[in-house]
Amino acid sequence: MRALLEALGVxxxxxxxxxxxxxxxxxxxxxxxxxxxxxFFRTTWGxxxxxxxxxxxxxxxxxxxxxxxxxxxxxLVAVWxxxxxxxxxxxxxxxxxxxxxxxxxxxxxxxxxxxxxxTLGLGDVTPANSFARAVTAVExxxxxxxxxxxxxxxxxxxxxxxxREVRISMLDERAGSPPSAGELLGRRGTSYSVTGxxxxxxxxxxxxxxxxxxxxxxxLGYFRSQHDNQSWVAALTxxxxxxxxxxxxxxxxxxxxxxxxxxxARHAAVDxxxxxxxxxxxxxxxxxxxxxxxxxxxxxxERGLVPASGDEADSVLDDLRASYEPYVNALSRQLRMPLPSxxxxxxxxxxxxxxxxxxxxxxxxxxxxxxxxxxxxxxxxDQPPNR
Numbered sequence: 001m002r003a004l005l006e007a008l009g010v011x012x013x014x015x016x017x018x019x020x021x022x023x024x025x026x027x028x029x030x031x032x033x034x035x036x037x038x039x040f041f042r043t044t045w046g047x048x049x050x051x052x053x054x055x056x057x058x059x060x061x062x063x064x065x066x067x068x069x070x071x072x073x074x075x076l077v078a079v080w081x082x083x084x085x086x087x088x089x090x091x092x093x094x095x096x097x098x099x100x101x102x103x104x105x106x107x108x109x110x111x112x113x114x115x116x117x118x119t120l121g122l123g124d125v126t127p128a129n130s131f132a133r134a135v136t137a138v139e140x141x142x143x144x145x146x147x148x149x150x151x152x153x154x155x156x157x158x159x160x161x162x163x164r165e166v167r168i169s170m171l172d173e174r175a176g177s178p179p180s181a182g183e184l185l186g187r188r189g190t191s192y193s194v195t196g197x198x199x200x201x202x203x204x205x206x207x208x209x210x211x212x213x214x215x216x217x218x219x220l221g222y223f224r225s226q227h228d229n230q231s232w233v234a235a236l237t238x239x240x241x242x243x244x245x246x247x248x249x250x251x252x253x254x255x256x257x258x259x260x261x262x263x264x265a266r267h268a269a270v271d272x273x274x275x276x277x278x279x280x281x282x283x284x285x286x287x288x289x290x291x292x293x294x295x296x297x298x299x300x301x302e303r304g305l306v307p308a309s310g311d312e313a314d315s316v317l318d319d320l321r322a323s324y325e326p327y328v329n330a331l332s333r334q335l336r337m338p339l340p341s342x343x344x345x346x347x348x349x350x351x352x353x354x355x356x357x358x359x360x361x362x363x364x365x366x367x368x369x370x371x372x373x374x375x376x377x378x379x380x381x382d383q384p385p386n387r
Contacts, residue, residue, distance in 0.1 A: 002094040002095055003094070004094075005093050005094030006094035008090050009087045009088065009089070009090030009093075009094060010087070010091065012083055012084075012086055012087035012090065013083075013084060013087035013088065013091075013142075015036065015083070016036065016080050016084050016087065017084070017142075019035060019036040019080070020080050020146070020149070022035070022037070024149050024153045025149070027216050033277075036079070036080075036083075038277070040072075040075075040079060041072060041076075041219070041222070042277065044068075044072055045072070048065070048068045048072075049065070049336060051064070052064050052065050052336070058228065059228055062224070062228040065224060065336060066224040068222055069219060069220075069222035070223070072219065072222060073154075073157070073219055076219075077150055080146070081117065081146065084117060084139075084142060084143070084146065085110065085113045085117050086110070086113075088113040088116070088117065088135060088138075088139045088142075089106065089109045089110040089112075089113040091135050092109045092112065092113060092135055093106055095131045095132075095135075096109070096127060096128075096129065096131055096132030096135055097128035097129040097131075097132055098112060098125050098126065098127060098132065099126050099127075099128045100125075103125050108125055112125040112126075112127075112136075113139060116136050116139045116143065117139055117140070117142070117143035117146075119140055119143055119144060156217070157217055157219070157220065160209075160213035160214075160217060160220055161220055163209060163213070164206075164210060164213065164220070164232055165225060165226065167203070167206045167235065168225055168230050168231075168232060168235045169226070169230075171184075171230075171235055171238065172227075172230070172350055172351050173352060174187060174188075174199075175187070175238055175242075176344055176345065177229050177348060177350045177351045178230065178234060178338075178340050178341070178345060178348070179230070179234060179235065179238045179340050180238065180241075180340050180341050180342060180343060180344050180345065181238055181242045181244075181296075181340075181342050182299050182300065182342055182343050182344045183344040184238055185242055185250070185300060185303070186299055186300055186302075186303040186305070186344065187303075189303040189304040189305060196246075196253055196254075196257070196258075197254070197256075197257040200243070200258055200260075200261040201257055201260075201261070203239050203261055203265070204257075204260055204265075206239075207236065207239065207261070207264040207267075207268045208264055210232065210236065210268050210272075211267060211268040211272065214268075214272055215271060215272070218275055218276065221275075221276060221331075221335060222335065227351050229351070230351075231335075231337035231338075232337075233331050233332050233335060233337040233339070234337060234338065234339065234340045236265055236268060236328060237328045237332075237339055237340055238340050239261065239265050240262060240266060240269065240324050240328070241340070241342060242258075243258040243261050243262035244262065244317060244320040244321060245300075245307065245317070247259060247262060247316070247320060248307070248308055248313050248316050248317045248320070249307065249308025249316075250300070250305055250306065250307050251305070251307075251308075252305075252306070265324075266323060266324045266327075269324050269328050270324075270327050272327075272331060273327040273331055276331065276334055276335070278327075278331060278333070278334040279330060280326030280327050280329075280330050281326055281329055281330050281333065282322075282325060282326045282329065283325055283326075283329040283339065287321075287325065287339065288321070290314075292343055293314070293317075293342075295343060296342055296343055297309055299343070299344065
């Protein structure tokens with residue numbers, strides 16, 4: 001029985017330690033399905049998502065969902081710590097002895113293991129043989145190392161989150177709130193022939209950073225953006241939608257950089273869908289029926305662009321959409337982050353145009369905002385003297 005307890009303790013410690021190593025240190029995706037962290041996130045996120053249905057107002061539901069990412073990280077660390085404490089307590093129960101006499105119950109050994117893991121050093125229960133002292137020394141070192149890893153892990157995590165959100169915030173002025181591919185291309189119109197390549201190159205880099213950070217730290221996928229009408233899934237989808245329109249054919253906008261950005265963004269969508277265990281599912285209903293496609297082309301023409309049309313253009317666009325929409329739709333359903341529309345939202349104001357007081361009062365109508373133009377000084381006596 002003692003050998004069995006020792007083996008169970010060693011197995012528990014190794015499972016927890018290896019899971020923490022893969023999550024905190026290993027800088028690559030782990031494809032193994034049976035993982036403590038994966039089971040933890042899938043179970044707790046399912047419960048959290050069902051609890052969010054209690055909130056009828058979308059903003060309150062989104063606010064509730066935004067708590068999951070940081071809280072799940074804290075709870076996962078607690079699960080690891082409890083697992084390590086339990087494993088060392090089983091080792092002490094199997095081959096260790098404790099003072100004072102009569103302190104050999106599992107509850108007491110669990111208490112001693114916890115005080116040792118967190119390096120409290122209370123001293124009311126102490127190891128009484130060489131095996132117990134060795135286990136205590138190893139546990140104290142493991143606890144100190146575990147604490148150092150967690151302290152070093154949190155800044156890296158929030159740096160990755162901050163880098164992701166900078167681009168999403170910048171998308172507000174460029175593609176609207178919520179963003180859309182029609183607004184993304186329409187706001188700059190023909191100027192995309194000059195500024196478009198650099199813009200797409202920046203978003204190609206963003207997609208690459210998104211892929212690297214979220215494969216290394218999948219918990220980042222549960223961290224939600226600052227505004228309810230923004231998300232990393234929506235931003236990734238808008239970039240894919242915009243690149244698809246350019247690759248289908250828009251006069252005066254070259255497709256070279258759009259092809260590279262599309263490839264990188266689709267790579268991110270496919271790999272992240274696999275990381276979160278979400279098989280591809282085509283969106284239903286269709287995000288861009290033919291009537292909306294014609295309306296989108298009309299909007300682009302009004303903004304000075306000349307999009308390709310006809311059966312061949314429709315076929316190219318359908319093929320491009322089929323290569324990524326099932327994956328972003330699967331991520332959208334799993335993470336409860338709505339996909340954006342292709343058409344610009346009617347009457348919606350950008351986040352930068354609306355203050356918190358206007359949101360609370362329900363006034364969120366779109367305004368045509370232009371910075372005031374400074375008036376020229378009048379001629380004659382009204383002009384300020386030269387100094």
